Amino acid sequence: MAVSLSSNQQGGFLDALPLSYYQIWSVLMIAATVVLDGLDNQMLGLAAPSLIAEWDISRDTLGMVFALGFVGMAIGTLVSGVIGDLVGRRGALLIGVALFGIATLLTGFSTALWQVAVLKFLAGAGLGGVPGTASAMIAEFTPARWRSQAVTFGVVCVSIGGVLGGLAAAAILPSLGWRWLFYLGGAITIAFVLYLLVVLPETPQYLLDSGKRRAEFEKVMTRIGHPDPASLKAQGAGGEVEKMPFSALFGAAHLRDTLALALAMFSGMFMIYLMFNWAPTMLTTSGYDLKLASLGLTSFNMGGVIGAMLASFAIIKLGSRITLVTMALVGTLVCAALATMPMGEGGNENVMLGLLVAMGLFASAAQSAMFAVGAHAFPTGVRARGLGTMGVSGRAGAIVSAVAGAWLIGGGAQMFFGALAVLMLVNAIGFLIVRSHIPRLDRIQERPA
Helix, strand or coil, X not given: CCEXXXXXXXXXXXXXXXXXXXXXXXXXXXXXXXXXXXXXXXXHHHHHHHHHHHHCCCHHHHHHHHHHHHHHHHXXXXXXXXXXXXXXXXXXXXXXXXXXXXXXXXXXXXXXXXXXXXXXXXXXXHHHCHHHHHHHHHHHHCCHHHHHHHHHHHHHHHHHHHHHHHHHHHHHCCCCCCHHHHHHHHHHHHHHHHHHHHHCCCCHHHHHHHCCCHHHHHXXXXXXXXXXXXXXXXXXXXXXXXXXXXHHHHCCCCHHHHHHHHHHHHHHHHHHHHHHXXXXXXXXXXXXXXXXXXXXXXXXXXXXXXXXXXHHXXXXXXXXXXXHHHHHHHHHHHHHHHHHCCCHHHCCHHHHHHHHHHHHHHHHHHHHHHHHHHHHHCCHHHHHHHHHHHHHHHHHHHHHHHHHHHHHHHCHHHHXXXXXXXXXXXXXXXXXXXXXXXXXXXXXXXXXX
């Protein structure tokens, strides 16, 4: 008997099957691209204190370089969403990763700040679309009972990349200098893209919905372990799911979620990129050495990794509304504590690192789970563009953070972390407004095949 799949029933034909090794492997390969995204994304922030010292750059000038990178990210996010929905998730992902890998490698050879700026823009164009495209791919490779954890794991890989980058920076910067961060990051990324070009499949959801790649779809489903892939059909004329215009995101059915998720993403990415790009410089300005400043960002990312995975399990028990609103509010309190803690002349090292772990555990982790909400809220026909719209809002927040960061550092830790507390409060409001939150697992109604 054929399985009828509606366009907003993402991966429904996978729900009755056990999670196969092929699905797990595919998710891990996709997640690895997000690790590289997080690693390459934070390199300039980690290298910033060294660049400022070596090239005598002002913080305001460096802030403009960061901003240019975020403009590239916004463009890349939009373009990647269009490519992902119209051409394929796999192609959009590989193009993005290849672009930022090449730009990152070339940054190591830069001899002037304008070269760094141009390459940061190009890297941003590649980086911008990777988290959203990867989230859509992971959602379409996993059954409903595992989808929240899988998408959250994929997005939290940004923080895993940040942890690796922070540890690498602490080891490399004092001895080899900032250029080797870019050499190694770029080379590893390019090598991995070449591997994925050969082995990574397109998502079964996209192959089925396209209506033109039936043989590919059946091959992937056979590897996943479906007993009768030929029986699976998409709903709609000619076996194809109805195409949805971009304007559907702003129609009555999705407007509230589109705007609320955009608000949450704007404030969340403002916070995240303020930390990624300016926290090491802020900590060195407060009197901490270069190694401890790198470890501070690593602590934030480690908290984000742990918190995001805990959040994915909390969402199963409580749903995403209670989980994310609570995490954002606790993150607000942690940021307020950092704002009031004395940091003059590099004091209170252990307390500072502990609070940064807590900030990652709640504030950063809430942002990692946001893509899981978006993947749930938007139907297949517009999902990549919906996640892309969220991403563009996030990039707008990142652009503002690039310029605002230099000014906030001038006010010291109190102003820097005080601004983060306000952002997390706005983040909580955005989560509260979202209508299509992920329900508790026992409320998810799965249709039988």
